[in-house]
Amino acid sequence: DDLDDSDIGQIEFETLATKCEELAKIRPAAAELKAGIEWSARLLLRELRLATRKTERQKDSRYSDGGKLQRLLDMPLALDAIAKSAGQTVPSDLRADIREAYKQGYGVRSAQQRKDVVKALKMLLMARETMHWVLFSNMTSTFACTLSTFALHYRAEVLQTLRAASGSRRPFYRAIAAMMLVELIGALARTLESQVRTRVSKIMATSIQVRLFMSFISKDMVWWSQQKNHWENISMVMGLPMHIESALETPRxxxxxxxxxxxxxxxVRAKSSKMLYAMIALHWARFML
Structure with a gap:
C-alpha cells in the first residue's frame, strides 16, 4: 500500500485476477478464491491510485499518455464480474476505496482528455500546412465509423429475416449480401484510416520538429549553459510523433x-426493429464493459 514506491510489484492485478477466474472455472468451491478476490481488489486499488498520481504528474513516460489509467478504469467492472463468477464478493471497505480511487482517476483522465483537445489545436496552429491532411484523416475516420455503424443495421436485418415466418429466402440472401458488402468496404476504410493516421502523425511531427530544432539552434551558448535538463528538451522533440498521435486521438x-x-x-427513427435496438445496446455495452 506504500505509494512512495514508484514501481508496481511483481504480481499485478490482471495476472492475479486471471488466475482467480481460471480457478473459479476449475474448482468453484476452492477456499483460496475468497483471499484471491480480496487481494485482487487490493492490487487494483493500489495500481489505480498509482496510475492516477503518475498520469497527473506527467513525469513517467509509461503513464503520460493516459493509456494505462484508462485501462485500469475499466477494471472495477471486470473485478466484479470475476468475483460474481467465483461466487464471492469484494469486501465493502475495499469496494468503497476502489470507488473513490475510480472517481479520482476518472477526473484526472477527463482533464487530460480536455488538455489533449487544446494540445491538438495548438499543434495544428504550429503546423498549418498539414491542415488538409488532418481534415482528410478525420474524413476517413468518419467514413469508417459510418460504415461500422451501418454494419450494425445490416446485422440486425439478417437476424430479423431469420426470425421472420416467411418461407422466402430472398430477403435473407439480400440482407447477407448487403452486410458482407458493407463489412468489406468497412475493412478497407479502416485500413485506409490507419495508414492516413500514421501519415498525418509523421507529417505533423516532421513539421513541428523542424521548427523546434531551428529554435534550439538559434539559442546562444549562454542559454544552453543555463539549461539543466537539455536532454529532456531533445527527448521531447524526438518523442513528438507519439505525443501528436495521443493528442489527435481524443478529438477523433x-x-x-x-x-x-x-x-x-x-x-432508429427510420426503422423500428427490436433486433436493431439489441445490436445498438450490445454495441455501446461493449465500450462500457
Whole structure:
C-alpha cells in the first residue's frame, strides 16, 4: 500500500485476477478464491491510485499518455464480474476505496482528455500546412465509423429475416449480401484510416520538429549553459510523433462518438426493429464493459 514506491510489484492485478477466474472455472468451491478476490481488489486499488498520481504528474513516460489509467478504469467492472463468477464478493471497505480511487482517476483522465483537445489545436496552429491532411484523416475516420455503424443495421436485418415466418429466402440472401458488402468496404476504410493516421502523425511531427530544432539552434551558448535538463528538451522533440498521435486521438474519439449517435438515432427513427435496438445496446455495452 506504500505509494512512495514508484514501481508496481511483481504480481499485478490482471495476472492475479486471471488466475482467480481460471480457478473459479476449475474448482468453484476452492477456499483460496475468497483471499484471491480480496487481494485482487487490493492490487487494483493500489495500481489505480498509482496510475492516477503518475498520469497527473506527467513525469513517467509509461503513464503520460493516459493509456494505462484508462485501462485500469475499466477494471472495477471486470473485478466484479470475476468475483460474481467465483461466487464471492469484494469486501465493502475495499469496494468503497476502489470507488473513490475510480472517481479520482476518472477526473484526472477527463482533464487530460480536455488538455489533449487544446494540445491538438495548438499543434495544428504550429503546423498549418498539414491542415488538409488532418481534415482528410478525420474524413476517413468518419467514413469508417459510418460504415461500422451501418454494419450494425445490416446485422440486425439478417437476424430479423431469420426470425421472420416467411418461407422466402430472398430477403435473407439480400440482407447477407448487403452486410458482407458493407463489412468489406468497412475493412478497407479502416485500413485506409490507419495508414492516413500514421501519415498525418509523421507529417505533423516532421513539421513541428523542424521548427523546434531551428529554435534550439538559434539559442546562444549562454542559454544552453543555463539549461539543466537539455536532454529532456531533445527527448521531447524526438518523442513528438507519439505525443501528436495521443493528442489527435481524443478529438477523433469525440467525432466518432457523435457520428455513431447521429446515425444510430436516424436508423432508429427510420426503422423500428427490436433486433436493431439489441445490436445498438450490445454495441455501446461493449465500450462500457
Amino acid at each position: 474519439m469525440f467525432i466518432d462518438a457523435i457520428t455513431r449517435v447521429t446515425i444510430q438515432a436516424g436508423l
